[in-house]
Amino acid sequence: MALAPEIYREFEAIVGPAYISDREYILAALRQPQPHSPFKPVSPVAVLLPETTEQVQAIVRVCNRHGLRYIATVSSLISFAYPNGPNTIILHLKRMNRIVEINERDRYAVIESGVRHGQLRTELMRYGLSYPVASVGPGGSVLANFACSSGDNHVEYGTSRSNRYLAGIEWVTPTGEILRLGSLATHAGWFNADGPGPSLRGLIKGFAGQWGGLGVVTRIAIGLDAWKGPPEMPTEGRSPRYRMRLPADCHKVLIFKFPTLDQVHDAMQAIGRTEIGFSVMKYFNASAALLATESANEFWELWNSGLFQRELARPLFVYLSTWSAEELAYEERVLHDIIAETGGEPVADEVLDIYRENMDFFVLVGFLQRVLRLGGAWAPTKLGGDSVSHMFEVAKAIPEFFDGFIARGQVLDAPDNFMITPAEYGHQAHIELLYLWDRNQPDWAEVGLQVMRASLENDLEHHHHGSSPPRAKAMLERLGPRYSNCHVWIERLKAAFDPNDVSNPMP
Amino acid sequence: MRATDRVVSLSTLLGSDRCNADPDTLQGYATDSSGTTGPTPSLLVRPRHRNEVIDLVRYANAHGTSLVPLSSGPPHCHGDTVPGATNAVIVDCRDMNRILRIDPLNRSVMIEPGVHYGELVPALAAEGLRCTLPLAPRGNKSVLTSCLEREARLIPKYQYDAVDPLLTLEVVYGTGDDFRTGSACGPGTLDELRADKVNPWGPGPIDFFRLVSGAQGTLGLVTWANIKTEVLPPERELYLTPGDDLARLIAPVDQLLRRRVVDECLIVNAVTLAALLARDGHELEALRTALPRWTLITGISGLERRPRERLAILGRYLREILGAADLEPLAELPGMPALNERLGQRLDNPCGTEPYWKFAPRGGCRDLFFLTTLHRAPQFVARFDEFAARAAWPVADLGVYLQPVIQGRGCHVEFQLLHDPHDAASGARLHDLFLDASHALHRDGAFFSRPYGPWAELVYRDDPAGVAALRKVKEIFDPRRVLNPGKLCFR
Numbered sequence: 001m002a003l004a005p006e007i008y009r010e011f012e013a014i015v016g017p018a019y020i021s022d023r024e025y026i027l028a029a030l031r032q033p034q035p036h037s038p039f040k041p042v043s044p045v046a047v048l049l050p051e052t053t054e055q056v057q058a059i060v061r062v063c064n065r066h067g068l069r070y071i072a073t074v075s076s077l078i079s080f081a082y083p084n085g086p087n088t089i090i091l092h093l094k095r096m097n098r099i100v101e102i103n104e105r106d107r108y109a110v111i112e113s114g115v116r117h118g119q120l121r122t123e124l125m126r127y128g129l130s131y132p133v134a135s136v137g138p139g140g141s142v143l144a145n146f147a148c149s150s151g152d153n154h155v156e157y158g159t160s161r162s163n164r165y166l167a168g169i170e171w172v173t174p175t176g177e178i179l180r181l182g183s184l185a186t187h188a189g190w191f192n193a194d195g196p197g198p199s200l201r202g203l204i205k206g207f208a209g210q211w212g213g214l215g216v217v218t219r220i221a222i223g224l225d226a227w228k229g230p231p232e233m234p235t236e237g238r239s240p241r242y243r244m245r246l247p248a249d250c251h252k253v254l255i256f257k258f259p260t261l262d263q264v265h266d267a268m269q270a271i272g273r274t275e276i277g278f279s280v281m282k283y284f285n286a287s288a289a290l291l292a293t294e295s296a297n298e299f300w301e302l303w304n305s306g307l308f309q310r311e312l313a314r315p316l317f318v319y320l321s322t323w324s325a326e327e328l329a330y331e332e333r334v335l336h337d338i339i340a341e342t343g344g345e346p347v348a349d350e351v352l353d354i355y356r357e358n359m360d361f362f363v364l365v366g367f368l369q370r371v372l373r374l375g376g377a378w379a380p381t382k383l384g385g386d387s388v389s390h391m392f393e394v395a396k397a398i399p400e401f402f403d404g405f406i407a408r409g410q411v412l413d414a415p416d417n418f419m420i421t422p423a424e425y426g427h428q429a430h431i432e433l434l435y436l437w438d439r440n441q442p443d444w445a446e447v448g449l450q451v452m453r454a455s456l457e458n459d460l461e462h463h464h465h466g467s468s469p470p471r472a473k474a475m476l477e478r479l480g481p482r483y484s485n486c487h488v489w490i491e492r493l494k495a496a497f498d499p500n501d502v503s504n505p506m507p
Numbered sequence: 508m509r510a511t512d513r514v515v516s517l518s519t520l521l522g523s524d525r526c527n528a529d530p531d532t533l534q535g536y537a538t539d540s541s542g543t544t545g546p547t548p549s550l551l552v553r554p555r556h557r558n559e560v561i562d563l564v565r566y567a568n569a570h571g572t573s574l575v576p577l578s579s580g581p582p583h584c585h586g587d588t589v590p591g592a593t594n595a596v597i598v599d600c601r602d603m604n605r606i607l608r609i610d611p612l613n614r615s616v617m618i619e620p621g622v623h624y625g626e627l628v629p630a631l632a633a634e635g636l637r638c639t640l641p642l643a644p645r646g647n648k649s650v651l652t653s654c655l656e657r658e659a660r661l662i663p664k665y666q667y668d669a670v671d672p673l674l675t676l677e678v679v680y681g682t683g684d685d686f687r688t689g690s691a692c693g694p695g696t697l698d699e700l701r702a703d704k705v706n707p708w709g710p711g712p713i714d715f716f717r718l719v720s721g722a723q724g725t726l727g728l729v730t731w732a733n734i735k736t737e738v739l740p741p742e743r744e745l746y747l748t749p750g751d752d753l754a755r756l757i758a759p760v761d762q763l764l765r766r767r768v769v770d771e772c773l774i775v776n777a778v779t780l781a782a783l784l785a786r787d788g789h790e791l792e793a794l795r796t797a798l799p800r801w802t803l804i805t806g807i808s809g810l811e812r813r814p815r816e817r818l819a820i821l822g823r824y825l826r827e828i829l830g831a832a833d834l835e836p837l838a839e840l841p842g843m844p845a846l847n848e849r850l851g852q853r854l855d856n857p858c859g860t861e862p863y864w865k866f867a868p869r870g871g872c873r874d875l876f877f878l879t880t881l882h883r884a885p886q887f888v889a890r891f892d893e894f895a896a897r898a899a900w901p902v903a904d905l906g907v908y909l910q911p912v913i914q915g916r917g918c919h920v921e922f923q924l925l926h927d928p929h930d931a932a933s934g935a936r937l938h939d940l941f942l943d944a945s946h947a948l949h950r951d952g953a954f955f956s957r958p959y960g961p962w963a964e965l966v967y968r969d970d971p972a973g974v975a976a977l978r979k980v981k982e983i984f985d986p987r988r989v990l991n992p993g994k995l996c997f998r
Binding site: 105106107108159160161163164165166167173177178179180181182183185186187188189191192193194195196197198199200201202203204205206207208209210211213214223224225226269273274275323324326327330333334337338384385386387388389390393424426427428459460462463464465468469471476479482483484485486488489490492493496497 | 610612613614615657667668669670671684686687689690691692693694695699700701702703704705706707708709710711712713714715716717718719720721722723725726735738761765766810811812813816817820823824878879880881882913914915916917949952953954955956957958963966967969970972973975976977979980982983995996
């Protein structure tokens with residue numbers, strides 16, 4: 001379905017003729033199915049590239065007037081960035097890519113939607129500042145991770161989930177009002193996102209974000225931490241063969257392996273109570289092998305050698321980052337006490353060296369897109385959060401539903417390919433199970449959903465909070481009653497703020 | 508409905524021993540120490556269980572009755588528990604006072620609204636835990652309310668956003684529906700759920716716990732909450748750094764917090780510090796005149812393993828950072844021995860004695876507080892001083908407390924106006940100073956994030972879009988407007 005010429009002209013008057021298109025060859029790129037997804041997106045009717053908040057507001061108002069749906073996006077790496085119904089326009093926010101302010105003194109940065117991690121994180125280093133970069137690679141939108149999607153990261157043990165760091169929000173509501181939340185609401189600056197009174201920031205993002213389903217977040221301020229590294233990444237070589245080592249007197253990576261998950265749990269809990277370390281994780285092993293190799297052939301060679309299955313089945317990654325050599329030595333002593341008590345031992349040097357040579361794993365995860373490289377299909381499941389203890393409980397139940405998929409040859413034989421990341425020194429934790437499958441098998445289109453369903457059913461059976469109800473109407477309706485009737489409140493809020501249901505409606 | 512019918516109905520619902528219609532008692536709820544006044548409530552009820560709260564809210568919806576929740580013991584200080592509508596029923600949750608679960612492994616505690624700091628602090632200490640306290644709260648202050656209302660806390664490094672340390676909670680919305688937030692939401696009933704209920708976010712795309720934070724009970728009545736706790740450090744050292752120049756004292760605070768060197772971190776003036784430490788009126792005056800104008804109080808801690816080694820490193824950082832600003836952290840202030848231990852007691856415990864330390868000097872205290880950034884705090888202090896001088900407010904009756912929050916990315920600024928509540932002339936001056944200064948500070952960029960009483964009009968009049976959004980939220984969670992009417996922008 002094409003966009004009516006008079007509406008096109010309305011939009012054109014807002015963004016200018018250079019920043020709108022309904023040409024077929026442009027739209028074709030915006031309805032391209034993702035490799036792992038069996039769903040073919042509906043074609044959008046136009047794509048617009050606004051430059052300012054006011055332009056976004058004007059576009060949203062036109063959409064409401066004409067009943068057009070809109071999806072705001074930057075990186076478009078997830079299925080929610082693609083239309084699931086007719087009469088949808090894409091609001092591509094990549095022109096809104098300004099770092100509006102870096103406030104070194106008060107430790108916040110104000111950014112627009114299109115600012116990427118690679119742009120902001122490296123800039124902040126010059127100021128001795130940092131923030132927890134979501135594990136999405138340098139091309140991910142900072143704003144999307146903080147305010148619209150998920151945003152778990154490799155250093156949330158020593159920091160937190162990214163949404164904790166929101167310090168101010170400018171939000172174009174689904175009907176086109178501009179709201180400024182927190183201290184910004186009363187012209188007090190960009191330093192606090194909650195209040196005045198009830199925190200409307202709660203509407204913007206929960207455990208996951210709204211994925212564009214409740215208007216468009218056009219600017220945010222994020223709180224910044226101190227950066228303990230140099231002002232520029234000390235990189236040698238060129239991608240994909242490069243090394244990035246931070247100064248050895250204050251930065252050290254250690255990886256241990258344990259005979260049981262319970263021991264990994266005990267070590268993780270004990271470390272959290274001492275508040276040493278900057279990153280602590282039980283990391284994936286198959287995904288780690290993908291990140292460690294430069295081609296599919298190399299991956300298979302490594303994976304088939306069994307090294308990562310032996311060394312990283314139950315690993316504990318620890319990255320120590322301190323202000324002095326003395327502090328590093330102290331943290332290492334505490335760590336070794338804990339590892340000795342809990343029965344861990346160091347992994348083989350050939351595995352450890354990968355992370356010692358590429359500490360960007362704890363900064364920007366420069367080579368994250370390698371996990372997509374196999375060319376088959378992959379998906380995450382679980383994606384829930386609660387205590388460290390509960391996440392291990394969830395993990396221990398994974399074989400109950402996952403082994404069957406492995407036995408039937410439907411997914412890669414990688415039962416340990418899950419991550420448990422503690423946050424805030426172990427006060428919470430997040431779990432994620434990544435599974436890979438071959439698109440050449442006859443039922444490939446079903447595999448992803450089957451694993452997700454089995455995972456959810458397993459959570460329901462055990463009453464595990466291994467995931468939140470997914471963003472899909474039918475699933476939400478079915479599962480909501482088991483989750484405190486959350487669907488009722490989510491739907492009422494959506495209806496109140498988006499009465500025309502035009503802001504990226506839920507599939 | 509007539510008042511007598513209401514008493515009969517609610518007595519049937521909760522039991523007659525749970526309802527109090529004594530006029531003298533009720534009259535006491537028509538005002539509070541902030542000077543806020545409202546209609547005398549028609550009844551006070553004391554529910555014991557969640558189901559009774561649900562019954563109450565449903566009753567209120569059916570009969571158009573206003574409910575005003577409270578969970579702390581007196582004195583109430585912000586006007587939020589004074590009815591804003593006639594024939595209101597005070598819902599006193601102090602009998603919902605169970606500590607439901609202490610989880611030492613995952614460092615959290617699940618409490619009902621009537622659990623007060625006076626009970627919780629020793630219960631946690633027995634399990635090797637502590638909660639991050641506000642500055643010497645009243646022993647009868649509800650922990651849950653304190654967290655819900657986003658009170659500033661002494662240890663900024665443990666605070667990742669303004670709602671921290673609140674984790675999950677159960678709320679009875681104004682519709683009478685109950686709901687659990689974050690990972691407490693499910694799957695299944697609370698009894699079935701295996702989760703430890705420590706993930707505050709969600710469920711799904713909404714941070715439901717944030718919506719009821721700072722809401723003064725206008726959206727829902729919280730029946731329990733899970734609160735983050737921390738390891739009780741086996742060793743702790745407190746340091747006092749005196750200074751005359753506030754800006755100079757604040758500058759290194761930012762560095763201390765960036766590097767996460769310190770746990771407790773606050774700045775107080777001589778009036779506040781004297782009020783905190785004095786054991787009687789005589790000592791109060793002696794301390795007030797002898798103490799430095801400003802004191803930076805910092806604590807460093809040794810945790811469970813190798814605590815002395817940690818203390819040595821953090822102590823060196825502390826001295827280096829303060830030394831670079833030509834300041835020196837001291838175990839004791841010159842000529843004033845044995846304050847350190849008393850101060851430690853004060854910071855680690857709620858105030859168990861009567862009168863409350865803020866009320867001890869003059870009998871009354873009105874707090875004017877807001878948020879700003881650390882570096883702007885001295886400007887606001889100077890600005891307030893102008894107003895205090897203009898109002899001829901005695902320097903001896905003006906406490907100042909600066910509390911860095913959220914890792915030092917913000918600062919709670921609090922002016923404590925000590926006054927004699929029986930002195931009418933002083934009361935009028937207090938009223939004018941409070942309002943004039945609030946308006947001016949707001950204009951200058953102070954963020955009144957918890958808009959009690961007259962601050963509500965101040966913050967909401969400039970934010971019509973925000974008000975419209977809040978009213979949509981109110982319409983969903985309390986469509987009959989039975990919960991604490993007249994507060995915030997819900998007038």
